[in-house]
Each structure stands twice: as structure tokens, then as C-alpha cells.
Amino acid sequence: MKVLGIETSCDETGVAVYDTDLGLRAHALYSQIALHAQYGGVVPELASRDHVRKLLPLVRQTLAESGMTVDEIDGVAYTAGPGLVGALLVGAGVARSLAWALDVPAVAVHHMEGHLLAPLIEDDPQGRPQPPFVALLVSGGHTQLVAVDAIGRYRLLGETLDDAAGEAFDKTAKLMGLPYPGGPQLAALAEQGRPGTYRFPRPMTNRPGLDFSFSGLKTQVLLAWRDSEQSDEARADIARGFEDAVVDTLAIKCERALDEAGCETLVVAGGVGANKRLRAKLADMAQRRGGRVCFPRPAFCTDNGAMIAFAGALRLLAGQHEDAAVRVTPRWDMATLPEVGGQV
Template identity: 45%
Template sequence: MPGMSKALTILGIETSCDETAAAVLRLQDGQAELVSDVIRTQLEEHAPYLGVVPEIAARAHAELADLTVKAAMHEAGLSYADLDGVAATSGPGLIGGVLVGMMTGKAIAQAAGKPFVAVNHLEGHALSPRLGNDCPFPYLLLLVSGGHCQFLEVRGLGDYRRLGSTIDDAVGEAFDKTAKTLGLGFPGGPAVERLAEGGNADAFDLPRPLLNRPGLDMSFAGLKTAVARAAEDAPQTEDRMRDLCASFQKAVTDVLAVKASRALEAFEPGKGQEKRFVVAGGVAANKAIRAALETVAAEAGARLIAPPLRHCTDNAAMIALAGAERLAAGLISGEAGDLGAGARPRWPLDEAAANTSPVYGTGRRGAKA
């Protein structure tokens, strides 16, 4: 058809934590078509430790990366020559895993003579609702994952403004540590959610840190500690554990709902534009939290947009999309792309805010959020 841009076909690779993933995506005129999508988990490797062990994750990525890419390319029915570029998560994340995926992507790009795109894992989450939804810029984003929890104004590709962030633990981290405290196994978030379904959410009077403080910053470390103390007070029967999980989940939901309502009240997308509220990241798969945010969005006259459940957790489809959009916009270093980019354990979306007013200490690895 006249006026249509050339379709871009991108291989995406994701290895920032404990999923080894590869996907092939085709982007044309802003419309994304997912051609293949392969995710290999490491649940069995980490389950004995009730959490992700970085050294084990890195070794698993090294063993699985080539096989996962091969499976994604086979599912797509394409050769490397058919690609227009290769994208890989280059941070933030567990540095061993990030290095495996990034170097795999660079090697494929160099061998095939294609540009390499270094993708910020958080940008992948920020753009993930655009995989299967009509979600033009700008929009308000709540990014809730195992390692990050923040409100961002997404103004455009590569243009993000931090509005508020957790000052300590992320929501996903609080879920996982609560599960570990209660001996619920790994992964912890889904285990807590399953038990919470049959519990009394008012059984325990748990704190909602920073709930009444102005602004959008959050805190979940104190809540996690309160759960641990409640667990020590009496023997853990199944009913008591259900009630504790339900009370914990309700406390988290209340904080997110109140802060989201406040953020939506202040967010102005522009005259005549729809107010869009995006929730992304692994915690976006939690049904109770998503339902509460649906209510908040409706009350604010906004539309809640979330990725499909498969693309809430870490995946390569979102990395391929971010890479394709960057390649289409010319946001790469040169013809060979970002081959000179290094792996970054920390890589905030709003780097200016992270450097001028970090909510975490910067340390040797740089500002986190």
C-alpha cells in the first residue's frame, strides 16, 4: 500500500534475571506482529534456595541462550539474513546474565552484518503494553516488578519522567521475601497470591508505609518486616497463613491504589487526548492488584492498559519491540548499532532524575532509580 513504511524484523534476547528468552517481532507502521516467542525458565534451579542465585542464573543463561535463540528462529521460520537487527537486554539486571544475552546478541549481529540495539530492560516493560494494545504516547506508567516499583510519565520513545518510586524494596521483592518467610516456595509472588485468595484480608493490622505522605514515593520494607514479626507471634496454621497473605496483599494493593489515584489526578496527557494508565512488570499479573487499579482508573476517567499476562513477566517480545522501535526511529549509535555498548547492572529510565535526586544511594554501579 502507498505510504507504508518498510517492515522491520528484529530478534530480541532477554537474560536479565532468571528467564532465558528469545523472540522475533515484525514492526510496520507502528504495528507489532509477534512471529515467535520462546521463554525458558530456571524455576527448578533456584527453587532449593527460595530465590534467584545470580551465579546459578548466569550459568543457566550460558547453557540456554544459544538453544533458545535457535528455537525462536526455527519457530519464526527465518534465517539470520532475514533479520533487520538484533536487540538484547543490556541492563539493568544481574550482570552475569545480562552479559550472556548481550554478547550473544552482539555475536549474531556481527556475524549476520546486522545492527545491534542495546535495550534497557525497563524500557522493554514500559513499551510492553504496545505489543497487543492501541497505546500511543503519552501515558502514565506504573512499573511494578521484582526489582523496580515506580510511577513514570512516558512522553515518547526514550523520553521518560520519574514521578515517584519505592525508597527501599520493590513490590515483587516484598512478595518474594514474604513467601520465603512463610516457607511458601519459589517463585514467591504467585504462591502468596494463591494463598491470599482464601484468606481474611482484615485479619492482621499491617502498616501502609508512606500512604499519607504527599507525593508518589513508596516503601515496602517495613511492611515486609511486619509480616515476618506476625509470622513469629504464633504457630503458622494454614488458615493463619492464608489470612496473613491476604492482609499483606491488601496492604500492598491499598498503597498502590492510593498512589495511582494521586498520580492520575496530576497526569495531563494533553488537550483532547485520552488518559491512559499503563501497568507493567511481573506484579501486573497479580489479579487483586490489577482489579484495584482498574477501579482507580475508572474513577479517574482513564483507561487501564496492561500487557497480556505472558508479557507481564520478563520476556524477549518486549525487548524485540523496544529494539524495533529504536531502530525505526534511528536511535542507535551508527550503522552497526550499539556494538560498543556495555552491560549495565543499573540503568534508570529517567537518568537525569536518578543523578540529581536519587531515591537510592548511587554506589559504584551508578544510580538505580
């Protein structure tokens, strides 16, 4: 089955073609960072308009790169939530229209399930991880630990009580004067920082449970920055201290989650999953336990069409699809999804 995937949940327009026999055929991504940078964050109306402008050209580009024509598409998958309602409606409208015109099924994909399944797209010498496993979903909008009992059957083990990890990266960067989007720049700056110069608390690791909290850590960084000489060296050292605190916290909670779930396979997805220090820390932890950790390639950590095409293909193969109505779900609990039977 050849599935066209469309992702327009926020500020990135993603399109991909996934072939269940041959794997990923092509993918393309357009980022709106330059558009929103002058405002210091995403402006929903501008995001929706830019999706309108870019989506159809990206569909044509992706099909051309895949060596396929639109008539060869067997199904269409699109992000239906969570996300910005206007942005979601752009992708859903185009996807439903294409599916109707081609007389093929269309399936609504949960954005976070797409992220959760993104590592499974990769060619892994050990094979794709099969449930049960634990997933760490860590991005600008979400920080969650999820027990994956089967594809489509998810149990929330813990989540952030305030800022998501990626959001904390972005806000901390802004506090220290780094331009939007600050998270990746803060991580790059941390590479220059001296470890241990600033040591910040590892929030909520001194008590039982799998929930997270990063707002207090952000405040500690603000106080340290105000009390410093605010030089480039101090900025780098504080960035390193902040990153180490976030990475250690995530690793501690992941290990607890593996213990609670009784398994040794960890899947990591979401934008913060591209962080080099986090990858190294979790890989060391998995090796020490004799387990396994799986990441998507960095390009598939952020929002992308490939994860939507892949997740949609699994559901279309299971016989799941939508009716002709155009619907989106800006707030959508992943626990309400139907299960997908069989092996991935």
C-alpha cells in the same frame, strides 16, 4: 523490519521475533526457577552459565516457530541493563555476534523500558496508548511511577525507598515458610484468605508524595505471623491482608500520579502486574475516573524476549543502533535514554 530480541538480565532466558508490519511472530522463554530454588534465590554465576547453555537453542526454536530463517532478520535487540553483569554479557555477546555475522544493526535495550513498553505489544481495540501517560513499573526489583512524555522521554515521579513490591511479596512469603519463589505462591494463598481478618497499614499513603516503602509492612506481617497460631488458615488470612495492603497502596499512589501528571491513561508493567487483585483494583479506579489502564498479558509481565524485540524495533526504526563493541550497563538510569520520535 523483523527484529530478534534477546533478554538475559537475570534468571530467565527470553527470545522473540517482532515484525513491525505483522506484530509478534514468535517468542520463547526458559525459566531458571528450578535451578535457583535450592539456594532460595538467584545465584549470579549459575544464572550466567545457564544462559550460555540455553540461549542459542532458544534462538533456533524461536526462528523455527516464526517461520523465518536467520538471514531474514533485519536487526537484533538485546538487554544491556540493568541486571546481573554476567547474565547481561551472555545476551549482549550473542546479539552482537549475530548482528556482525548477518551485517545488520544491533541496539541495546534498557530492561525497564522493555517492561514499560510491553503493554503496547498487545492488540487493543482502543488502539495502543500514546504518550503522555503514567507507567507503574512494579516487579521484584523495581517499584516506580514514571511520567512518559514521549517514548524515550521519562520523568521519575516516585519510587520505593526500600523493598520493591515484588521483593516484599517474596520476603513475606519466606517469613511464613513458603518455598522459593514465594511471591506467586503468596498471591495464590491470598485467594483463600478472609478479607479484613488482618488489616495492615497502607505505607506512606497518609502523607503527600509518590514514593513507596514496603519494609515496615513486611515487619508488621512478621509480627502478626509470630503472634498467630501459625495454621494454614492464619497463613492464608495474613497473605490476604498483606496483598490487600500492597494493592491498595499501589492504587492510591497511581491515582495521585495521574492527578500530578494531568492525564488519565495508566500503563502497568512488571511481574507484580500479573496480580489479579491489582489488575481489578486499577481497572475499577480507571473506570471511575473515566480513564484507561493497559496491562500486558500475564506472560509478558515477567522478563521476556518479546518486550526487548518490540522496544528494540522502535529504536532501530528511529535509526538508533550500537557500534561493534560488546557493552552492558548493570546500573542504568532510564532518564538518560534518547527520545524516540513519532507514534508507537
